[in-house]
Amino acid sequence: MVRRLLVIAVFGLRYKLQISGVENLPREGPVMLLGNHISYIDWVFAQWATPRTIHFVMHEDYYNIPLLRWFWRAIKIICVNPSNSRNALRNVVSALENKQMVGIFPEGEISRTGNLLQLKRGFEKILSETNTDVTVLPFVVENMWGSLLSKAPKEVKASQRFFFRRKVHIHFGKDLGKNIDRTSLEKAMLNMLD
Numbered sequence: 001m002v003r004r005l006l007v008i009a010v011f012g013l014r015y016k017l018q019i020s021g022v023e024n025l026p027r028e029g030p031v032m033l034l035g036n037h038i039s040y041i042d043w044v045f046a047q048w049a050t051p052r053t054i055h056f057v058m059h060e061d062y063y064n065i066p067l068l069r070w071f072w073r074a075i076k077i078i079c080v081n082p083s084n085s086r087n088a089l090r091n092v093v094s095a096l097e098n099k100q101m102v103g104i105f106p107e108g109e110i111s112r113t114g115n116l117l118q119l120k121r122g123f124e125k126i127l128s129e130t131n132t133d134v135t136v137l138p139f140v141v142e143n144m145w146g147s148l149l150s151k152a153p154k155e156v157k158a159s160q161r162f163f164f165r166r167k168v169h170i171h172f173g174k175d176l177g178k179n180i181d182r183t184s185l186e187k188a189m190l191n192m193l194d
Contacts, residue, residue: 007048011041016165019049021139021172027052030096030134033172034123036116036189037105039144039151045170046103046139055095056103057088078102089126096130106185114145114152116189119182127178136180138173140192 025031033054035042043056055076063072063079072079078095080088095102104126107117127134146152146160171192176185 004047004051007044011044011048014165015045016167017045017048018167018169019172020169021174022049024137024172024174025050025052026135028099030099030130030132031101032096032123032127032134032136033101033103033139034106034136034185034189035103035139036141036193037107037110038114038141039147039149040110041149042105042141042144043103045141045168049170049172050101052101054101054103057092057105059108085122089122089129092126093129096126096134097132099132106182110151111145112151114150114156116186116193119186121182123185124181127180130178134178136176136178138176138185138188138192140171140189142169142171142193143167 031052033046035046043054046056047054053076055078057078057080058072060079060081063069063077078088078091092102092104104123106119106123108120108122109117111117127136143166144150146156147166148157150157173188173192176188
C-alpha cells in the first residue's frame with residue numbers, strides 16, 4: 001500500500017492512468033504478472049494499479065546503477081544476473097511460494113520498435129519449478145511509445161506532442177493458468193494491444 005501511494009505521489013502529476021481489468025487481480029495468493037516492456041517505467045503503472053506489493057524482476061545492469069540501487073532494494077526488486085540465473089529463479093519461486101505478487105517483462109528488454117518483442121522462456125521455467133498454484137495474468141501498457149522514457153528513435157520522440165499529463169492505459173487480462181507457454185501468452189498480449 002505504501003509503495004503504491006509513493007508511486008502515485010511521484011508520477012501522478014505527470015501521468016493520468018486508465019486501468020482496466022483490475023477485477024482480475026487477486027487480493028491474495030501467489031500471482032505472476034507478465035507484461036509488455038515499452039518504457040523504463042512500465043513497472044510504475046502496474047504498481048499504481050494494485051495495492052499489493054509487486055516484486056519485479058530486473059536485470060543486474062539496471063539494478064546496479066549506483067544512484068538507484070538503494071531504491072531498488074527498498075522496493076524489493078528481484079535482481080537477475082544472467083551468469084547466475086539459477087539463484088534468481090530460486091528467489092522468484094520463493095516469492096511465489098510465499099504467496100507474493102511477482103512482475104516479469106518476458107521480452108527481456110525494452111522494445112526499440114514499439115511492437116511486442118519475442119518472449120523469452122524464463123517465466124515458463126519459473127512456473128514449472130513452483131510447487132504451488134499460481135495465478136498468471138498478462139498485462140499491457142499502452143501510450144508510452146514515443147515518450148522520453150521509451151527507447152523510441154529521436155525522430156519519433158520529437159514528433160510527439162507534449163502533454164503535461166500523458167494518458168497511459170494499463171489493461172490486466174484474465175488468468176492464463178500455470179501451464180501457459182510463450183505462444184499463448186504472446187497471443188493474449190497481442191489481443192489486448194489491438
